[in-house]
Amino acid sequence: MKRLAMKAMLAGAALSLSVGGLAQSSAPLHSPADARILATIKARPAVKAALAALESEHDQWVDTIVALTQIPAPPFKEGARAKAYAERFRAAGLADVEIDEVGNVLGLRRGTGKPGGKLVVVSAHLDTVFPEGTDVTVRREGNMLHAPGVGDDVAGLATQLSLIKALAAGKIATPMDILFVGDVGEEGLGDLRGIKHLFREGKYKDRIAAFFSIDDGSVDGLTNGGVGSKRYRLTFKGPGGHSFGAFGLVNPLTAMSQAIVNIYGIAVPASPKTTYSASVVGGGSSVNAIPSEAWLQLDMRSESAAELAKLERAVLAQVDAAVASENKARSTRDGAVSVDKMLIGDRPAGMTGADTALVRQTAAAYATEGVAARLSFSSTDANVPMNLGIPAITISRAATGGRGHSLDEWIDISPRESLKVKRMDLLAILAAAGLR
Numbered sequence: 001m002k003r004l005a006m007k008a009m010l011a012g013a014a015l016s017l018s019v020g021g022l023a024q025s026s027a028p029l030h031s032p033a034d035a036r037i038l039a040t041i042k043a044r045p046a047v048k049a050a051l052a053a054l055e056s057e058h059d060q061w062v063d064t065i066v067a068l069t070q071i072p073a074p075p076f077k078e079g080a081r082a083k084a085y086a087e088r089f090r091a092a093g094l095a096d097v098e099i100d101e102v103g104n105v106l107g108l109r110r111g112t113g114k115p116g117g118k119l120v121v122v123s124a125h126l127d128t129v130f131p132e133g134t135d136v137t138v139r140r141e142g143n144m145l146h147a148p149g150v151g152d153d154v155a156g157l158a159t160q161l162s163l164i165k166a167l168a169a170g171k172i173a174t175p176m177d178i179l180f181v182g183d184v185g186e187e188g189l190g191d192l193r194g195i196k197h198l199f200r201e202g203k204y205k206d207r208i209a210a211f212f213s214i215d216d217g218s219v220d221g222l223t224n225g226g227v228g229s230k231r232y233r234l235t236f237k238g239p240g241g242h243s244f245g246a247f248g249l250v251n252p253l254t255a256m257s258q259a260i261v262n263i264y265g266i267a268v269p270a271s272p273k274t275t276y277s278a279s280v281v282g283g284g285s286s287v288n289a290i291p292s293e294a295w296l297q298l299d300m301r302s303e304s305a306a307e308l309a310k311l312e313r314a315v316l317a318q319v320d321a322a323v324a325s326e327n328k329a330r331s332t333r334d335g336a337v338s339v340d341k342m343l344i345g346d347r348p349a350g351m352t353g354a355d356t357a358l359v360r361q362t363a364a365a366y367a368t369e370g371v372a373a374r375l376s377f378s379s380t381d382a383n384v385p386m387n388l389g390i391p392a393i394t395i396s397r398a399a400t401g402g403r404g405h406s407l408d409e410w411i412d413i414s415p416r417e418s419l420k421v422k423r424m425d426l427l428a429i430l431a432a433a434g435l436r
Contacts, residue, residue: 029363038364050170064158105182118209119177124156125186151411156214156397175434195381211392222373223394226383228349239335240292253294259322272303305349350386358391365428
């Protein structure tokens with residue numbers, strides 16, 4: 001999204017940036033007109049039937065979470081879960097169900113508008129952060145489910161299925177088509193590959209008018225800012241040699257170490273929040289050998305695309321300076337130190353303004369349940385459409401929890417809060433799809 005447009009959106013919304021997210025003004029995000037639209041939608045008999053179906057389907061929602069969690073979906077190996085999810089799409093009555101070229105599961109719910117017209121995308125991601133072989137058996141203790149990936153984002157997948165079933169139960173006819181997606185590659189080095197494909201090469205890419213990602217773990221969360229990131233693997237190479245006999249030759253490990261020190265001298269703004277981290281290192285072969293190779297994985301993030309680009313230039317310049325310093329400090333008679341810079345992650349930054357209809361009407365949907373929407377920045381599938389200027393947000397997956405991305409991840413599946421969030425999600429999606 002263009003930065004000037006983003007600034008205008010923020011100014012119009014009377015919001016201010018703060019460390020870690022958006023600090024919203026005391027005024028409601030939605031207008032009285034937005035509230036009336038959501039009240040009208042909620043009062044429709046068909047919608048009342050759909051909301052009732054969500055309540056009656058709660059136990060099935062829990063069963064779905066358990067079943068899908070126990071189908072492993074490690075990074076880049078989401079196939080088994082995708083196949084099972086596609087079958088659930090078909091059973092729920094979606095049309096044109098398919099698994100696309102990169103592994104996304106797609107299913108269409110047709111509206112009453114002109115075929116081939118604009119549509120709304122609702123997504124949840126299939127992948128987890130856990131490696132192949134991780135025990136994903138779910139343990140239930142009362143209203144708590146414990147297992148790796150049980151919340152992030154299996155709860156989102158299950159919630160999506162509940163919403164699809166509720167739409168069918170209410171026989172709701174939306175003006176716009178709704179495309180439901182179980183996408184791959186949201187986590188880590190997956191680098192949002194599923195949603196990038198959907199928007200860049202997918203067959204629906206030119207039809208998408210709005211986008212929801214069901215991937216927030218709080219009741220009031222509404223992510224409208226996308227934290228961008230750049231991730232590099234920097235491989236420093238040199239001639240190597242015996243630690244005693246070749247002493248005095250250049251050492252790639254020294255260059256890497258100096259690069260880290262240099263990078264940590266870079267000043268970054270607190271707002272928009274911008275960060276960096278030297279995260280993983282490796283190299284060398286023996287304690288009595290000068291290494292011929294050392295490598296570093298580096299993470300850079302920002303709420304601002306401009307600041308992220310500025311940081312990337314500064315970091316790479318410091319890496320080059322460290323290599324030049326090592327080649328000047330020690331002998332290059334058997335070869336100089338060099339560095340390969342491999343980009344291994346590129347998540348675009350973006351924002352959907354608080355004054356857009358998508359954010360306002362979703363906030364109004366939250367308000368129907370007495371919830372004040374809390375705007376925030378995060379890094380989710382919604383980053384991709386945000387960056388393209390397509391209205392996009394991330395909403396709750398209807399289960400609160402904790403210890404995400406850890407082996408002892410848990411969620412609370414108590415009906416009261418879970419159903420509240422599912423009702424809010426359903427109303428927000430119906431408003432975006434043009435129901436009035």
